[in-house]
Amino acid sequence: MSAEVTIFTRIMAGEIPADIVYEDDDCICINDIQPQAPTHVLIIPRKPIPRLVDASAEDKVLLGSLMLKVGDIARTLGVGDAFRVCINNGEQAGQTVFHLHIHLLAGKAFTEGSLSMQ
Ligand code: AMP
Numbered sequence: 488m489s490a491e492v493t494i495f496t497r498i499m500a501g502e503i504p505a506d507i508v509y510e511d512d513d514c515i516c517i518n519d520i521q522p523q524a525p526t527h528v529l530i531i532p533r534k535p536i537p538r539l540v541d542a543s544a545e546d547k548v549l550l551g552s553l554m555l556k557v558g559d560i561a562r563t564l565g566v567g568d569a570f571r572v573c574i575n576n577g578e579q580a581g582q583t584v585f586h587l588h589i590h591l592l593a594g595k596a597f598t599e600g601s602l603s604m605q
Pocket residue numbers: 494505517518519520521522529574575581582583584585
């Protein structure tokens with residue numbers, strides 16, 4: 488899938504406001520506009536990779552660094568001991584914004600059942 492301009496690209500360009508939690512040269516982290524948990528942020532690489540499956544070997548360092556940032560951001564938000572990460576890949580998996588992003592959710596009880604796919 489080729490990259491398109493998405494709402495996240497526009498947020499990163501400063502065209503649309505967002506509640507920015509953290510940003511650096513590689514990524515931006517914003518509060519989700521429709522939070523599914525008391526803490527629900529999105530970690531978004533600046534590089535507009537549409538889906539996880541569209542990443543390539545050249546993105547290896549970027550993807551690894553995003554995972555480390557998930558931990559750093561969780562610690563900064565005070566939820567480092569209990570959080571869940573999720574990446575939706577593709578429309579049928581619930582992806583609605585086609586710019587790779589990692590959901591970080593915390594602050595509620597996660598049960599095994601909440602991973603169910605129906
Ligand atoms: P996904 O369904 O995995 O593609 O996730 C997209 C997420 O982006 C959803 O959780 C939306 O609530 C969130 N979202 C969409 N627009 C915005 C926005 N303008 N600011 C913050 N989060 C947004």
